[in-house]
Amino acid sequence: MCRSIKTLRPPYTDTVTEEEMRAAALQYVRKISGFRAPAAHNAEAFDRAVAAVTAATADLLGSIEVRGQARAS
Structure with missing residues (x-):
């Protein structure tokens, strides 16, 4: 796994930008x-x-569900 790719889902981040996904x-x-x-x-x-x-x-990211949190949108 590439270590510079950060996790882009809650609880690691609340919002994700197009720029972060592209990076x-x-x-x-x-x-x-x-x-x-x-x-x-x-x-x-x-x-x-x-x-x-x-x-x-x-x-x-739009489809996964994180336990205890509302579905991503």
Whole structure:
């Protein structure tokens, strides 16, 4: 696990911004691809992966339930 990705759900944080989700997605894609910044011929694939992981993160955080707290929105 990439240590610089912070937990984005309660009780660790009350609100999550699009920027925080994108930053976590970027760190994830960097980790699994092995590239800090992709070469020009890989930039589009890299950017699509970051967008997809950001969307999956938003979906996950909007769907999970944390015991003792109201459902995330």
